[in-house]
Amino acid sequence: MTGKTLVVIGGPTAVGKTAIAIKLAKHFKAEIISADSRQFYREMTIGTAKPTDEERQIVKHHFIDSLSIHDYYNAWQFEQGVLKFLKTYFKRRDIAFLVGGSGLYIDAVCHGLDDLPTIKPEIRQNLLERYEKEGLESIRFELKQIDPEYYLQVDLKNPQRILHALEVFYQTGKQFSILRKEQAAERSFKIIKIIIHQEREILYERINNRVDKMIEIGLIEEAKSLYPYRQYASLQTVGYRELFDYFDGKYDLEEAVRLIKRNTRHYARRQISWFKRDAENLWKEPDLPTLIKTIEDILLV
Numbered sequence: 001m002t003g004k005t006l007v008v009i010g011g012p013t014a015v016g017k018t019a020i021a022i023k024l025a026k027h028f029k030a031e032i033i034s035a036d037s038r039q040f041y042r043e044m045t046i047g048t049a050k051p052t053d054e055e056r057q058i059v060k061h062h063f064i065d066s067l068s069i070h071d072y073y074n075a076w077q078f079e080q081g082v083l084k085f086l087k088t089y090f091k092r093r094d095i096a097f098l099v100g101g102s103g104l105y106i107d108a109v110c111h112g113l114d115d116l117p118t119i120k121p122e123i124r125q126n127l128l129e130r131y132e133k134e135g136l137e138s139i140r141f142e143l144k145q146i147d148p149e150y151y152l153q154v155d156l157k158n159p160q161r162i163l164h165a166l167e168v169f170y171q172t173g174k175q176f177s178i179l180r181k182e183q184a185a186e187r188s189f190k191i192i193k194i195i196i197h198q199e200r201e202i203l204y205e206r207i208n209n210r211v212d213k214m215i216e217i218g219l220i221e222e223a224k225s226l227y228p229y230r231q232y233a234s235l236q237t238v239g240y241r242e243l244f245d246y247f248d249g250k251y252d253l254e255e256a257v258r259l260i261k262r263n264t265r266h267y268a269r270r271q272i273s274w275f276k277r278d279a280e281n282l283w284k285e286p287d288l289p290t291l292i293k294t295i296e297d298i299l300l301v
Contacts, residue, residue, distance in 0.1 A: 004090040004189040007295060009099045010035070010106055010275055011196035012268035014206045018051050020196060020286040021099040025059040027292055028095045032061045033082055035100030035109070037075075038237055040067045043226060046219045047239040049210065069226070069234045072124075074164055079108035090189065103274035104161070110193065112185025119167045127163050127170070132231050142166060150177040155270055157263075160233035192298050194291065195281045197272070207264045214239065215257060223247075238263045 007030075009021040025032050034040070038048040042065045051061055062085060067073055082098070089096055098109060107113075131139050139162050144151045146169050154161050165176035172179070198206070223243035226235055230244045239260050246256035275281055284291055 003094060004086075005095050005299060006086065006109070006187075006189050006191050007095060007097050008035075008106055008110065008191065008193040009097055009196060010103070010193065010281070011101060012203065012271040013049075013101050013264060014210045014268065015196045015198055015203055016206070016286045017099055017101065017196050018049070018055065020288065020291065021097050022051070022055055022059050023288050024291060024295070025097045027288075028097075028295070030059075030093060030095040030097055031089070032059055032097045032099050033085070034061060034063045035078075035098050035102050035105045037078075037100075037102040037105050038234065039064050039100070040073065041065075041069050041234055042067065043069050044222075044234070044237070044240075046214050046217060046222045047237065049214070069229055069232050075104045075108040076113045078105050079113055082109045086189065101271050103271065106193075107278075110184070110187070110191050117168065117171050119171050123167055123170050124163075127166050128231075128233075131159055131163060136162075136236075139163060139166060147175040147177050150175065153177070155274075157236075157267070157270075159236045163233060190299075192295060193278065193281045194294065195275045195283050196286050197283050198285060203268060204265055207268065208261050211239070211257060211261050211264060219243070220253075238267050 007024070007028075009017050009024065011017050021032055024030075036048065038044055039050050040063060041048070050064060055061075056064075063078075063081070086096060098106060100106065127139070136157075136159055139159065140151075140156055143154070143162050143165055147165055150165050154165065156162070168174070168176045168179060197203075219239065220243060223240050224247070226240060227244060227247055229235060230240075235241075235244075242256045242259045242263065245251065246253055251259075282294065284294060
């Protein structure tokens, strides 16, 4: 070990990761790397609950607003980008915080992914057109037939992940689940993985309040600006999907908001299930003194 440490602050949406991570990073004189796969995109701000400008002034954040929705990006690219960043960062700081709820992206940094192949544009385009024409259920079924192991692991409401697994199969003839690393990659830094959790009733109340706040500060207007690109994989996201259907007249605004809250709760449950897979995760409530002590105790080992 080099004495350098990456502290992961993960957990479900709306649990309070951003607020507690900023306090922790300030205490440890560290900076934050976003591990939220939607906060990368400049055009998606309100619906992804990005840290505010004020919060980003308190602690420097990286990998936020680094892409456009028009860009293609995956977990392997994120892994490579973060490792390159940390190589430079650790020359001037001892601790970095990796903060977010995208479990696959956190796993990529902590455990590694294989150097997956470059996908031919025609393969990607063909699959995207089929998805747009036939819908999510069709590509789900195809993945189940081709790679049943990954089908049981992937977020089945995330077309970007499903499409990527299909792309890899048609490019290589090998299942994505096989190409993923069986052994964790070695890292030159210590990793502490903390998952923030709260009682379900409290979490659900926080989710409902957050959705109401998003609507209040302009989520509908943001979704309208993104509506022309609604078929993009990056926009198949809770909060946007439901409003796109509202714009299409499938239901009224009240029902759209209800569905956003419901689907966000469902998403939070899937995130929790993902994090429970890793026995190294430490489950903690968002109590600052306790978290500081936990980190400091591990740093001394």
